[in-house]
Structure formats: C-alpha cells, structure tokens
Amino acid sequence: MKKAYKLLAKQEGISNKKAKELIDRGLVYILDRKVKIARAEVSEDTRFRIDSIDNIDIIYEDDNIIAVNKPPLLDSYEILDIIDDKDIELIHRLDRDTSGVLLLAKNRAFLKEAINAFRKKKVKKQYIAWIEGVFFEDITINAPITTHKRGNKAFSKIDKKNGKPAITVVTPIEIQGKKSKVAIEIKTGRTHQIRLHLSSIKHPIIGDERYGSVTRSKRILLHAKAISILGYEFEAKEPKDIIKYK
16 A cells, blocks of 8 residues: 555656645546545555646736636636736635636736725626535525634634625526536625535535535536626636536
C-alpha cells in the first residue's frame, strides 16, 4: 500500500506537491470514483485518471474591467496568475467548484467603485444550479447566516439569532427524473449562501456533499450565469454539465 499522492507523483513523473494539489483540486479519479484524500492508502497497482480544466473565456474587456467565464475546479485567485497582469485585481470571488462570470478590475479607482456597489447591494447576480429532488414552485428563502472557519475551510449555518440577513430567490426551470434545474438570484452575498439555503429546503445542489447532496458528481453543479454592475451586464455561457444533467 502507498499514499495516493505519492503513487500519483511516481506514475505521472511530477512532484509530490503537484500530485497533492491535483487531488485536493478534485481532478484525480480511480475509475469513476474521485480521490478525495491525498494521503489515503491505495494499492500500488492502482491506476489514476486525471481530468483537465477547461480554458478561461474572456467575455469582455475595456480599460476598467475584465469579465471572464471561470471554469469549474479553478480557484478565483488563479485567474490572476493566468492573465498575468500585476495591475489586475479580483472584484469578487467564486467558489472553486462554481463556474461562470468572474469580474476583475484593471485599475484601483474602478475596483473601489465596484466594491462599493457590492457593499450597497447595487449588484444583481443570477445563478443556475442542478439540485436534488423535484422542485416546481418559486420560493424566496429568507434565513440569516453565520460563517465559521475551520482550518482553511469555511462552514456556514442558518442562525436566526446571530446571523447576517440572507435572501435567495429560487425559480424552477426543468425537472429531469428526481433532479431539478433552477434559476437563482441572491439579494445578499453571504459565504455559501446558495448552497446552504438550498440545503435548508431539502434540495441541496448536486455534488455538494458538505451541505447534504447524496449524488456523486465531478463538482458542485452551480454556475454564475449573469451579473450586472455599474452599468455593465455580463452573461457566461453554461458548461455542458449545467446545460443538461447527465
């Protein structure tokens, strides 16, 4: 038996650190099962499969802003390294698993304006997700949220006494078997808000094991479809796993 990341490193001819990063990112599989723990013991005859990350599409760019369609399984801050411009800064972030519209500022003045727009709730954000169960009625979820850090991970929960206001509007799009595709608009921007709110109504996002999904998936099926800010409107093309489930 050997630790998964060490065996992967040996098989691929890469460093142990790089192998661990690939596993932590969720790109490494044994047959159809994702390797979740880099230090897990596996048989030395195990063969791994490594998924690739899609390319970044630039949706729009001018002197103030760059809008990109972030692929899943890529951290938001990594976009900065890929674009490789020291003057560019993230305006906001998306979770690693979440695909869709991500905005970057090209100068400090615009960054300040954009952050202020987020603070004053003058930004409209729309998402698409596949969720567990049959969902067929519009609903507005108004449930305060608190967030705690454990190590380098964030965990949110509904907390009516101490939580910060959080409002999520969910609209059905289609039903496929016992899964549903929904449109989501958030009126606030709390950590893991969409994931927690959908879980709270017994419809967790597919692949979101942290918040109750029982369905295996390569990633959490959440896509940031559109955003409006400071007179700009951007929309990101849906990836294949969002266009149609399975």
